[in-house]
Amino acid sequence: MWEKRVEVRPPYNFDRVIERLSLDPLINLDEKERTVKVPFYFNQEPIVVTVKAIGTTDLPVFLVSGEVDDAMEYALQRVTHIFQWNVPLEEIQTHFLPTDLRAIFLEHRGTPLVLDFDPYLSLMKCIIHQQVNMSFAFTLTARFVKTFGKEIDGTWIYPTPEVISKIAIQDLRELQFSGRKAEYVIDTSKLIVEGSLELFELYKKSDEEITETLVKIRGIGHWTAQNFLLFALGRQNLFPMADIGIQNAIKKLYKLEKKPTYEQMEAYSRLWEPYLSYASLYLWRSIE
The missing domain is CATH 1.10.1670.40 (Endonuclease Iii, domain 2)
Structure with a gap:
């Protein structure tokens, strides 16, 4: 078990962060304890890191902790990026x-711009959320993760593109995905598995280059590309x-x-x- 204290440049209102994250039924958080559980993959294994606010808006301080000692540096980089502590x-x-x-x-x-916990999940959410109201979008995303992902101590781990690339369209149709939306989710996951779309490589590219790359993919338009740029990167x-x-x-x-x-x-x-x-x-x- 490791724990690291992180001091952030003020102002930073973590209570606003929790308030916004609480809209998503998949996120494991505790408003009273001011904690958020952040799932991600490390060496292809799912792990969960806990972020706890112990400071104020004008003196923001956090405790970041996890079970896997080898993952500490990587986890700190990830949560710093996700919660935009360096902005x-x-x-x-x-x-x-x-x-x-x-x-x-x-x-x-x-109030910071808090990112999705993983670029793949972010892209899937962008596709799932297209042309549906916010309430149903959260419902569809929750069904997607709970059907094909994993749960660790109450925290849902999103599925990998390898898992989604192998499912059938009917598997998503049963969750109330439209046929087209199911195709887009599966086909995009296949591109990632094949290496035709390398999400972490996109971090190095300009907004214009990323948009140009994404809109070439069937089912991804400018709205989806912009939301990916916002909430993944x-x-x-x-x-x-x-x-x-x-x-x-x-x-x-x-x-x-x-x-x-x-x-x-x-x-x-x-x-x-x-x-x-x-x-x-x-x-x-x-x-x-």
Whole structure:
């Protein structure tokens, strides 16, 4: 058993993180204890790491612990990336204070962009969540993981592409996947297993290169590629204008009678660069 104390540059509001993560029924967390269980694979074996907040927004401190001693360095790298502990949120907030998003950033001060726990799971979620409402999207994803993944002490471990590449379309249809969505999930998993799509190699590429790679895959459009860039890789300057939540948040912010056009959204967002991802996050927060 190992345990490591991690101090993070303030502000960092972990209670906002838990609040957002609690929307996902798959995530094992305890709001009172301020802990989140993070599953991932190490040397192809599933392990679970515990992240516990023991500080405050202005003095953020965490205890990270796990059972596998050899995995400590790798686990610390992963949780640092997932919880974006190396991102200067104070600088980002300062950037937004002179903009129309000032009130939202002050209200949600120190809210980080928390990533999905694994790039493969993130891509599968992006495909599963296409063209369905949020509630059903979480339901479908939970069925997917609980049917083909594993459970360790109450924490669900997502399935691997090797497992999903071998299942039949009917296996997903029984979980209420559409035929097309089932095909996209299985076929994309096969590309990963074959080596045609190397997810961890995408970290080294630009946003444009990643988007170009992903949209060539059947069933992956620009919305899915942008969400992957946001929630798997943590890229900081993405603004998914096709997202209904973003549209509704802007409509509310500017008191519009109808949803904004892309031209309006582009005009509003010019002053938000190069942190459009955080503009997106805080706009989502403003209507949740």
